[in-house]
């Protein structure tokens with residue numbers, strides 16, 4: 001099987017061309033676990049298959065490193081756009097990509113005939129998703145307390161298609177995320193598990209964020225997590241509508257247009273290497 005290793009802000013996935021590579025759905029979770037392993041496989045935060053779609057230009061089928069599916073992936077979708085353009089699967093500079101039934105629209109930023117960065121319309125945040133039943137702006141309940149391992153944290157839950165718990169704190173640098181992350185991920189509050197963002201507000205246009213991803217663990221960046229974080233910051237009156245999110249692997253620029261109620265994410269997409277692996 002041929003593959004391409006790509007990343008957005010260090011959030012790295014293995015990309016597989018579903019037009020040419022055939023893998024049965026039944027075998028995918030096990031294959032994903034094997035390929036994602038950083039010692040026994042290629043290594044990555046998960047695997048993304050790029051497929052044909054009748055509703056959008058392309059379909060993105062995303063898997064976490066543990067073989068579970070995710071509905072959406074912000075860093076991944078930018079890399080999908082780079083993949084299809086750089087490999088001439090399209091010559092359009094605006095493309096649509098569907099993932100778990102949700103279509104996103106992407107504008108490619110091109111330099112020397114290659115995609116350098118991508119601006120994505122990530123759609124509207126969902127403040128009352130089925131698995132995140134708490135917040136409602138109208139009812140002004142935007143944050144809630146959660147007890148994790150005997151400590152109480154303040155969090156705001158936002159879905160960007162996939163679920164996020166945004167936890168505000170002063171010291172994200174020294175946080176023992178390997179220890180606390182799994183407790184949030186598997187908390188009874190989240191029957192479908194959750195992605196958790198630990199956030200420090202630096203100023204009205206800048207925040208620092210670390211993430212513990214559902215199904216993968218700590219990653220260097222999370223695009224949907226950065227979007228959810230900015231929505232949570234704005235709802236809590238902590239930032240303006242345009243925010244730079246500083247992550248371990250780089251920066252993402254997020255804007256929540258309140259009038260349109262749409263979240264825009266702009267960030268890099270990079271190819272690292274390509275290869276072939278026996279499956």
Ligand SMILES: N[C@H](CCC[C@H](N)C(=O)O)C(=O)O
Pocket residue numbers: 011064069070071072073074075076162163195213214215216219221222223224225
């Ligand atoms: N890293 C991804 C999100 C993966 C989310 C996944 N871990 C989930 O189970 O929802 C991003 O850039 O948006």
